[in-house]
Amino acid sequence: MLDDNPTLTNGSPPLLGVSRSLSGKRWRLREADESAVVTIARQQGVPDALARVIAARGITAEAAGAFLTPRLRDSxxxxxxxxxxxxxxxxxxxxxxxxxxxxxxxxxxxxxxxxxxxxxxxxxxxxxxxxxxxxxxxxxxxxxxxxxxxxxxxxxxxxxxxxxxxxxxxxxxxxxxxxxxxxxxxxxxxxxxxxxxxxxxxxxxxxxxxxxxxxxxxxxxxxxxxxxxxxxxxxxxxxxxxxxxxxxxxxxxxxxxxxxxxxxxxxxxxxxxxxxxxxxxxxxxxxxxxxxxxxxxxxxxxxxxxxxxxxxxxxxxxxxxxxxxxxxxxxxxxxxxxxxxxxxxxxLNAERRSIEADVQEAALAQLEGQASERAILVAAGEGWHPGVIGVVAGRLKEKFDKPVIVIGLDRAASPPIGKGSGRSVPGVNLGGAIAAARDAGLLLSGGGHAMAGGLSIDPDRITELVAYLDDRLAPELAAAADEMALRADGVLTAGGITTELAQLLERAAPFGQGNAEPRFVLPRMRVSFAKRVGTDHVRFTLGDLDGRRVDGICFRCAETPIGEALLAAGPGLFHAFGRLKLDTWQGRERVQLHLEDLATAAE
Structure with missing residues (x-):
């Protein structure tokens, strides 16, 4: 969806006007100090694309060398x-x-x-x-x-x-x-x-x-x-x-x-x-x-x-x-x-995945009805394995873009008890909220850190806990809305996606929390080929208006709006959002787009 009045909470417009993509996200371009980009490129001898990635992560020109070559002695x-x-x-x-x-x-x-x-x-x-x-x-x-x-x-x-x-x-x-x-x-x-x-x-x-x-x-x-x-x-x-x-x-x-x-x-x-x-x-x-x-x-x-x-x-x-x-x-x-x-x-890991899938399906059925109404989503079920509830909470947090707590109940225990695990989104301090609920007497125990927490609770107090956390976290979730926008490091053409660029970007690794893997947007692309592979993945080829093409894959998307749009392979135009990944096949290295989001584009 393109926004006729595209202004975000920090005053910057959404990237390409995308205020609501097919996954329901806003897109933003990561901000970077232009003078730092120029200085990093010159001093470190790297192209502007990598210099911009470094600067957009808050790395100064003085610290860029240590970022590119991280050594224990320096930190x-x-x-x-x-x-x-x-x-x-x-x-x-x-x-x-x-x-x-x-x-x-x-x-x-x-x-x-x-x-x-x-x-x-x-x-x-x-x-x-x-x-x-x-x-x-x-x-x-x-x-x-x-x-x-x-x-x-x-x-x-x-x-x-x-x-x-x-x-x-x-x-x-x-x-x-x-x-x-x-x-x-x-x-x-x-x-x-x-x-x-x-x-x-x-x-x-x-x-x-x-x-x-x-x-x-x-x-x-x-x-x-x-x-x-x-x-x-x-x-x-x-x-x-x-x-x-x-x-x-x-x-x-x-x-x-x-x-x-x-x-x-x-x-x-x-x-x-x-x-x-x-x-x-x-x-x-x-x-x-x-x-x-x-x-x-x-x-x-x-x-x-x-x-x-x-x-x-x-x-x-x-x-x-x-x-x-x-x-x-x-x-x-x-x-x-x-x-x-x-x-x-x-x-055991294979067994864990099977148990996890069952718990996730049951928890999802509970949450879909309350997702639009609450700042935090809480699902609870009898006999849910405590070893997988944290993983399930993390998966559902990604789906709903809200903090999620999943609680396994044991009503046969004396006294009955619920053990829960939660995962949060950037800008919402779930561990602090759980600790506050514990101090307020709503929990038997609980704590954690900003992005995750655990708790034990009397099952009869779960409704009271949800109301408490919802009231406490609603302002934080509203303030964090802009933080949850998808952030791109730049806009590329299909012709600009090369193995050389993908290799270059690896210099910014290791990627993870606090150092996101670079993402890019390809504007105005058509789906020329799409096929469901595996359980729910989609392989595809996108082409721009000049006929240049890029191959890619979108994981676990076949039954989502993104996968449905790919598999329809219609004549419409899309903006594509994703990561560049190197793939080696039969000794030949090539670059693929790992698609994470799509947005409709004007013809």
């Missing part, structure tokens, strides 16, 4: 800037030198598994094996508990390090203190000002932390903790040049956790990811190599491999299988065991 923070970091490092070295038994308590997702694996491997380097504990998602839920700490103490642990959890576990940490168990917390989740009684609590999102690194995943915080451990070991004289661990041996784990936790790939996160993917692509890590083989990954690693092929398989253990499979795979040196676990995780 690595001083570990001492983190509250309690040096204290935690000293406590760990005290335990190592006194030979006190240690254990690592890890969350059951990729961020938790990769954080735990870094610590386990670090301790192993000094011949100090540590116990590992990953709670069962269904039986124990998220985070540490008093019972889990008692189990670890009974297994001999005298010092426990929690990773990717613990910062809000007041009751559990109070219980640990009561039984004389020392606990160090390594976390990144939002927390309130009240500090739980941990021996040390390292979290860049604690109120008094001055590091400025609140965007780190737990795997990134853990990687920096390893640097603090190395420094403390050197200070004590325990670490020498002959025995100092090379932290780059584990940067692939830090990168995997960073990518899969969908934190912004900016600053040190970008450097960890860029360097970590290079290390990952050598496939020297046994567990990652076995997972790559199981998922069909070959050659160099990228964010797609990490986030959509390897990561989901590690997650599958915690979602629908054994919660400790991922951490075990990432720490084992036994090739036979690694291959067995990788195969098991691959099978």
């Amino acid at each position: 690595f923070p001083d570990p001492s800037d983190f509250a309690d970091m040096d204290k935690a490092a000293a406590l760990v070295w005290d335990a190592i030198e006194a030979q006190r038994p240690m254990a690592v308590f890890a969350d059951y997702d990729v961020d938790g598994a990769t954080s735990a694996a870094q610590l386990i491997r670090y301790f192993r380097h000094f011949d100090r094996p540590a116990d590992i504990y990953v709670p069962d998602r269904i039986e124990e839920g998220y985070g540490p508990s008093g019972a889990a700490f008692e189990t670890l103490q009974q297994r001999g642990a005298e010092l426990v390090i929690t990773v990717d959890c613990g910062a809000a576990a007041h009751a559990a940490l109070e219980h640990a203190a009561g039984i004389g168990l020392d606990v160090i917390v390594i976390d990144h989740h939002l927390m309130d000002a009240a500090m739980p009684p941990a021996a040390a609590l390292v979290n860049p999102n604690r109120a008094d932390d001055k590091s400025g690194c609140g965007h780190l995943a737990a795997a990134g915080v853990t990687f920096i903790f390893l640097a603090a451990l190395n420094r403390e070991g050197r200070r004590r004289g325990t670490i020498t040049p002959d025995n100092e661990p090379d932290l780059l041996d584990w940067i692939d784990l830090a990168a995997l956790g960073t990518i899969c936790d969908v934190v912004p790939l900016t600053g040190v996160n970008r450097a960890i990811t860029a360097q970590g993917l290079k290390a990952m692509g050598r496939w020297s890590h046994l567990g990652l190599r076995c997972l790559a083989e199981a998922s069909g990954v070959e050659g160099e690693a990228n964010t797609y491999h990490a986030g959509f092929l390897i990561g989901p398989r590690i997650n599958a253990g915690g979602r629908v299988g054994k919660s400790d499979l991922g951490a075990t795979l990432l720490t084992t040196e036994d090739e036979a065991l690694a291959r067995r676990i990788a195969g098991e995780l691959d099978a």
